[in-house]
Amino acid sequence: MSLSTFAELVELRAKAASVFPFFTGLFFSWYLLGSVNGLYAVLFFIAMILFNMTVDTLDNYNDYMHSSEDKWKSDTNIIGRKHISLNLIRTMIVGMIVPSALIGLYLVFEVGLPLLWMGLICFAIGIMYSSGPHPISSTPYGEVASAFAMGIMITLISVYVNSYQMFVWKASLLGQILLASAPLFFWIANIMLANNICDAHEDKVNHRWTIVHYIGVKNALMMFNSANVIAILLVFYAMYIGVFPLALFSILLAIPLIIKQSLIFNHEQIKTKTFVCAVQIMIFGSLSMCIGFLGYWIYTLFAN
Numbered sequence: 001m002s003l004s005t006f007a008e009l010v011e012l013r014a015k016a017a018s019v020f021p022f023f024t025g026l027f028f029s030w031y032l033l034g035s036v037n038g039l040y041a042v043l044f045f046i047a048m049i050l051f052n053m054t055v056d057t058l059d060n061y062n063d064y065m066h067s068s069e070d071k072w073k074s075d076t077n078i079i080g081r082k083h084i085s086l087n088l089i090r091t092m093i094v095g096m097i098v099p100s101a102l103i104g105l106y107l108v109f110e111v112g113l114p115l116l117w118m119g120l121i122c123f124a125i126g127i128m129y130s131s132g133p134h135p136i137s138s139t140p141y142g143e144v145a146s147a148f149a150m151g152i153m154i155t156l157i158s159v160y161v162n163s164y165q166m167f168v169w170k171a172s173l174l175g176q177i178l179l180a181s182a183p184l185f186f187w188i189a190n191i192m193l194a195n196n197i198c199d200a201h202e203d204k205v206n207h208r209w210t211i212v213h214y215i216g217v218k219n220a221l222m223m224f225n226s227a228n229v230i231a232i233l234l235v236f237y238a239m240y241i242g243v244f245p246l247a248l249f250s251i252l253l254a255i256p257l258i259i260k261q262s263l264i265f266n267h268e269q270i271k272t273k274t275f276v277c278a279v280q281i282m283i284f285g286s287l288s289m290c291i292g293f294l295g296y297w298i299y300t301l302f303a304n
Helices: 003-009 016-033 038-066 070-075 086-111 114-130 142-163 171-198 200-205 211-240 246-253 255-267 276-303
Strands: none
Touching: 003 038, 016 038, 016 142, 016 171, 016 276, 038 086, 038 114, 038 142, 086 114, 086 142, 114 142, 142 171, 171 200, 171 211, 171 276, 200 211, 211 246, 211 255, 211 276, 246 255, 246 276, 255 276
């Protein structure tokens, strides 16, 4: 299997949806709680990426196995198009999920049982997202489920792993983490939504009844645009109440780029051409936030 085929199979280009929540949690832990645990953060990052690749591979595998459209299987799905062995796919799934689980169990032993329950929630959503007779990805709840697991839960776990020694399960802290992760929630949900908009016809053929099936492409595009606006407003609100430092005015750098990509996607919704717009919006928005955090970190170094 070539590297490009592997990257498409595990949907490597969409891994920003996991990477940026991880860094948001790390920066949040450092900024508000004053704690970073480097080794545990790195181990969690590895386990997270492995499991994310497992879920995306499993999604492509189940789509291929359950599709009733032979032409779609041979011309569109990566497994049929690249003639990938199904045994190889199953071996890859096991080869990624086992080390991910083992790393997770080690971290549970080191940082405490709360990580186990949070991890089980993510594992359950990840497996049910693409498996079973009624996978979540084929329902109107795919956007919410994927955004909750990646945008909110990854951020929460990242905060906990980096600050477990002082982490207190109280409403005020959880509310702050929820607000910090909320922009990512909307951008990640938009990646799933953009995918379903592009696949509206194919999903109908394959009996996947996503939110786009129920509200139509026009309303789905309105939802897509609204989510981008809400995400940006939430960044400003988080700065206003002190959850983010004022350095995250760096989000202004991303706004023109987000507008440009939104206009491109609104003009045409083609999987091979414009789906990437949703991913780029996520990257631009999240990266601008990370730039702000890094700027604040550099400022504090020189200030002290």
